[in-house]
Amino acid sequence: MKTEEKEKTTDLDFERLRQLMNTNKIQVFKKELLNLHFYDQGQFFISLDSTGRKKMTKLLSPKEMGDMFDTLPDEEQDTQDFLQEMEPEYAANMLSEMYNDNAADILEHLDDKVSEVYLDLMPERDANKIRRLMHYGVDTAGGIMTTDMISLKPDTTIMDAIAKIKRDADLAETVNYLYVTNYERTLIGVISLREILVAPADALVQDVMTEKVISVHPEIDQSDVAQTIRDYGFLAVPVIDSQERLIGMVTVDDIIEVIDDEAQSDYSGLAGVNVDDVSEMPLTATMKRLPWLITLLFLGMLTATLINHFDVLLNEASILAVFISLITGTAGNAGTQSLAVAVRRLALSDDEQPSMMKMIISEVITGLLIGILTGVTVMVLVGLWKQNFILGAVIGLSMATAIWVANMAGSLIPLGMDKLGFDPAVASGPFISTLSDLTSVLIYFNIASLLMSSFL
Amino acid sequence: MKTEEKEKTTDLDFERLRQLMNTNKIQVFKKELLNLHFYDQGQFFISLDSTGRKKMTKLLSPKEMGDMFDTLPDEEQDTQDFLQEMEPEYAANMLSEMYNDNAADILEHLDDKVSEVYLDLMPERDANKIRRLMHYGVDTAGGIMTTDMISLKPDTTIMDAIAKIKRDADLAETVNYLYVTNYERTLIGVISLREILVAPADALVQDVMTEKVISVHPEIDQSDVAQTIRDYGFLAVPVIDSQERLIGMVTVDDIIEVIDDEAQSDYSGLAGVNVDDVSEMPLTATMKRLPWLITLLFLGMLTATLINHFDVLLNEASILAVFISLITGTAGNAGTQSLAVAVRRLALSDDEQPSMMKMIISEVITGLLIGILTGVTVMVLVGLWKQNFILGAVIGLSMATAIWVANMAGSLIPLGMDKLGFDPAVASGPFISTLSDLTSVLIYFNIASLLMSSFL
Known part of the structure; x- marks a missing residue:
């Protein structure tokens, strides 16, 4: 009963938003829309027709649109259509504002030529990060990892670490774990945000961090990453290259999708039919x-x-x-x-x-x-x-x-x-x-x- | 290749630990064991025979054993055997040191009489918390939620909130989200640890918190909770009663198990055989x-x-x-x-x-x-x-x-x-x-x- 009530409220919200949009009460509309969770904003966006979506694109900044796109499910055809409805510059900006693992996922599904257009229109730094991610196999740790993360140096004080986190938190996909690297970028430790908060301000990162870090290599299968995160109850796991240098991290939200997808594909296999899309057509x-x-x-x-x-x-x-x-x-x-x-x-x-x-x-x-x-x-x-x-x-x-x-x-x-x-x-x-x-x-x-x- | 190398190291670690234990180098053994991740400690414990496990129990405090048991998979028969090998007082102490959702899961699978023995031996406060959790259906939000959590009041300053988190962090299953309740215990907001860290020290919790909180009721099905956490990309979701009072939270690690179990049971159904246990006997x-x-x-x-x-x-x-x-x-x-x-x-x-x-x-x-x-x-x-x-x-x-x-x-x-x-x-x-x-x-x-x- 209770969940149904919740759903109904959401439906009502959408109806109201649609009316605000159609009657051109643009400022109220924008305010109420941005008040919603990113996921609900995305669901509203999907529920619109092409005209409505274009109207919304005009109204939102690439950053606001990017936050929303970060939550959209991975339906290749839909996302392609959405991108084509935007000005190429806008789309490129939006992609560069997204978490770069999600942007790479979208671009990987586009035509090589099309994705190059977007990458060329982006700030070069972002484009290079995304290009590097696209080069890993989609089903590997490298293919699902993000490079939007904060790492710390061992001789930083906790106070300085907090200052750095405050400054860079917006750029990182998560700050619940901070990985510690030495000056060769080798991964040497991990420290949780909770440990940072509890530690004395003048302690050094190296005195608080855990030295035994469980990590994965970029080429291992995503289901093995899922197993590691599941077994240890982690919220994320760091990815290191063959020289043990930190190159990214895989977060638990991506792992949930992996587990779901693998289960789906085992089930589809057993049934002899792809149950991915349960369309009733x-x-x-x-x-x-x-x-x-x-x-x-x-x-x-x-x-x-x-x-x-x-x-x-x-x-x-x-x-x-x-x-x-x-x-x-x-x-x-x-x-x-x-x-x-x-x-x-x-x-x-x-x-x-x-x-x-x-x-x-x-x-x-x-x-x-x-x-x-x-x-x-x-x-x-x-x-x-x-x-x-x-x-x-x-x-x-x-x-x-x-x-x-x-x-x-x-x-x-x-x-x-x-x-x-x-x-x-x-x-x-x-x-x-x-x-x-x-x-x-x-x-x-x-x-x-x-x-x-x-x-x- | 790389994963295999990792596995081999773990095997070697276990071999070494076993030798240390058998040659009675007890202090070195204990130190090296506790240096491992809780999950690996648990895997080592499982790999021992009954004599080895009893030896380990003598060596570790109920708290240390509880941290380990928090990571053990839910194989009913095994856990029962492990508990029976311990002194009842020790087992009860260990259960009360565990996260109370995990303790409730274990006790639910025991005979009513046996679980009452353990509950009677525990500190009453812990026993009551666990009893309350056991009263919800195992497949519901209430059945998988934890009550080991920190909540904040809206008129607390960020500085005081940090002090409270520092003091109570050990008792909570996660402090990545702090839920805000008013003096009637009604859920009125949520604030992430990251937001707390970034906010000015003299700001009030109510000025920083997000007021629109997505929550669930204890009686809803666990798969619907999983869907909510998955859709919104949350690390946890609060559970509220019919008067909107905060009564617990479901964390993402429990949700991963739910998704896995549901997939397993759909797959088993389609195959006409329970594939839960792929024993080769x-x-x-x-x-x-x-x-x-x-x-x-x-x-x-x-x-x-x-x-x-x-x-x-x-x-x-x-x-x-x-x-x-x-x-x-x-x-x-x-x-x-x-x-x-x-x-x-x-x-x-x-x-x-x-x-x-x-x-x-x-x-x-x-x-x-x-x-x-x-x-x-x-x-x-x-x-x-x-x-x-x-x-x-x-x-x-x-x-x-x-x-x-x-x-x-x-x-x-x-x-x-x-x-x-x-x-x-x-x-x-x-x-x-x-x-x-x-x-x-x-x-x-x-x-x-x-x-x-x-x-x-």
Whole structure:
């Protein structure tokens, strides 16, 4: 109830703002708008049409617009449109006023030519900082770090440090941690704003700082940075180059996005559909789901030709057709389960991961156990139903083998893909279950034709 | 490469620590251990056997042990074991030294009787705070909030505020935000540590603070709190009761865990297996995956009896058996996709969600489009292959209808469960695809028997 009330108030605020804007009460409008949180300002901006947005751009300074853009979600197409609605000089100014990691994110998604135009229009110092960030891979620590930060020298007094923070706080994305570097720019310590506040004014930074700093290198994967920040409960982690020089920091807000995105992509992988955009437009939804379905349809056709190959057998024993979907379905389910576990296990950081050999042996045994237990169950069920325990044994044996194979496919395919450097999450659930249809049918009909004489 | 090097150093540290402990160089051991980050101390503690852990407990004060326990992951069984290895008084002291949200989390997972023992042994003030937290639902803002915080009064000077922060910083989980309350304890503002540092010493808190505070109520779902913190880029959000009095705050580190857990549970749901614990013990893994598999096996048996019901038809036209797995498999894939999209859509906060009617209409049309396009494709493929376009039409029509139905099941079942108050994520992918095996076979054989005379 309470959240709904809150939402309604926000809606009302937006309605009022829109009226103020349309009736040209510009000064009141501007004052009330800037009174909102940056995030809400951004949500209002997004809710406008192109004319409204242009009007707002005229009204706000590049700095005010930049604060707002820092909170906008990363929808590439939208941001491109917004930039194109602005004068190039204005857009460039706004980008240089933003936190430079966010500006780099936006520019990375633009055409190289377009982003160069903006960079050329910016103050050179800002442009160079952003260019340096754009040069790291988007999924690495370097790609998500900011260089808008304050660092301190070890022989500074706490009083002078406070003066420096007061002076430069506006330029930094966060001042909750201050990193300490020596005169070679090597990272030698960290001190929190809380420690600075509590320390005596005449103490030296080096006497208060913590010397053991956990840091990351710019080329490591963003999910490993997320793991570090999560494990230690940090609000930020410093990034150092190969000479241990401080080059940036990754803050917790960027990490939350990383965790969300990775979860989304694992989930999308398992489902065989990109769930990033849950648009309710049927045509868009169709276009997103169809490619996988049609691709797998061809794999399914292969299974059909395989069954067709056994038409003589099927003609003689049409009872076999009764159990096709039971065997393929159950094996597919087992394959999906083991796929999910394997992908999740591979997402763990290296030191938490069991060794490759251990994983393989474990999955081989698990698949065998699951296969045998399920196979025995189905053997009894079919034997009782058809009063034919030899038929039951054929179905049970086929089921056990099919599950075992599907289970191994579900765990070994992502494992192999990971070792080859692909994202294991792209082996989707639908792919594994369609593949296991093929292997299950192959196993089933071969076992059946071997033992046919005994159960007919 | 670099991360591996880091890990190795940590391993070496642990080896060295273990040696120091075993050779009874107790003072060196204690010094080096406490030099580590709390998280690493905790990891070392976990890596020990029961004897080692007891030795460590003897060596560390309850406060030192509490700092370490604050970083331990939430594995219920382990934490219970650790507590039982301690003297009850020591354990109670340690719990009262921990951040009270973490202590409440641990106690909530214990037997009521056991947790009462610990609470009775604690200082009453701490016990009461923890009891109050335990009374909120574990998945709500109240369940994850902390009450270890500093609040300020509006007429305090910045200088006095700094003095208060210096004095109480140790008791608070974070001092990055200080919330301002009036003398009725009503939340009236927020001020960041950075703003305090930058403000003139003689200014009043009320002149520097931001008056528009985004807050949450204790009973709202933790995922909505996560959304708020994420959207606004906050490091914490205050929790207020129905009279707008400040009762606690939720910090970003707890939110990261919430986001991770929710993603995990959506993923587990889709896979039909709990991927929380990726243990490599085959027996444990089997026991976790088997219940779903066996349950679905019975649903699969229903499909088998259905096919059996059509045995006369199958005897006359064994060609029909060739396409069973193609139709059930493809429909199952479509169902899994729409399930994933539906679950994800339902996870959005209410104001981002399209209306129920809109979602249903959209899915009906999407399913129809996907069904028709896939059906036409398969009709052409089968027609060409078998040189029989009437057979192709039967398969295509069955496929289109089966996909349409599976698609609706995948989206409407979670939607219905959500409306009935269940977690939509428990409708697993394997369940939807096994259910769609049943409906697909029903559709396929009915269409085939209606049109049989024309294609044979």
